[in-house]
Amino acid sequence: MLSEGIVNASVGGALIGIASLILLLGIGQIAGISGIFTGAIFANRAGSNIWRWAFLVGLFGSSAVFYYFLSPENAVVVTKNLDLPIWLYALAGLVVGIGVNTANGCTSGHGVCGIGRMSARSIVATIIFMVMAITTVFVTSWLFGAG
Numbered sequence: 222m223l224s225e226g227i228v229n230a231s232v233g234g235a236l237i238g239i240a241s242l243i244l245l246l247g248i249g250q251i252a253g254i255s256g257i258f259t260g261a262i263f264a265n266r267a268g269s270n271i272w273r274w275a276f277l278v279g280l281f282g283s284s285a286v287f288y289y290f291l292s293p294e295n296a297v298v299v300t301k302n303l304d305l306p307i308w309l310y311a312l313a314g315l316v317v318g319i320g321v322n323t324a325n326g327c328t329s330g331h332g333v334c335g336i337g338r339m340s341a342r343s344i345v346a347t348i349i350f351m352v353m354a355i356t357t358v359f360v361t362s363w364l365f366g367a368g
Contacts, residue, residue, distance in 0.1 A: 250272070258277065320350075326346065
């Protein structure tokens with residue numbers, strides 16, 4: 222029998238895929254969070270931001286709605302308090318930002334949408350993302366005893 226976590230992750234993954242497909246087929250846009258966020262902040266064309274802001278509100282709002290209806294004791298916690306120094310979180314954010322800029326996209330744009338479109342660039346970028354994530358977990362565990 223499948224565990225509840227696997228079922229929830231599978232349903233969540235399917236919903237992300239469906240939403241990405243609707244965005245691509247509906248308005249021809251890739252559901253890459255970094256590009257959507259950057260476009261919402263910096264796009265200058267009138268009317269080009271409405272869908273971006275709606276997407277971002279839905280992204281954050283749906284989490285709040287589910288948390289509210291689940292109640293805190295039933296909510297699944299997907300992060301772990303690592304109690305690491307604040308400078309390390311800031312450094313991690315900076316490195317992620319540099320990586321997103323260098324790869325011309327993030328894990329959602331490349332990993333979900335790019336692989337689905339069989340983009341060679343996205344497949345390579347996703348492999349690099351995954352290798353670096355695995356390496357980061359090992360290094361963080363070794364240096365800080367986290368994990």
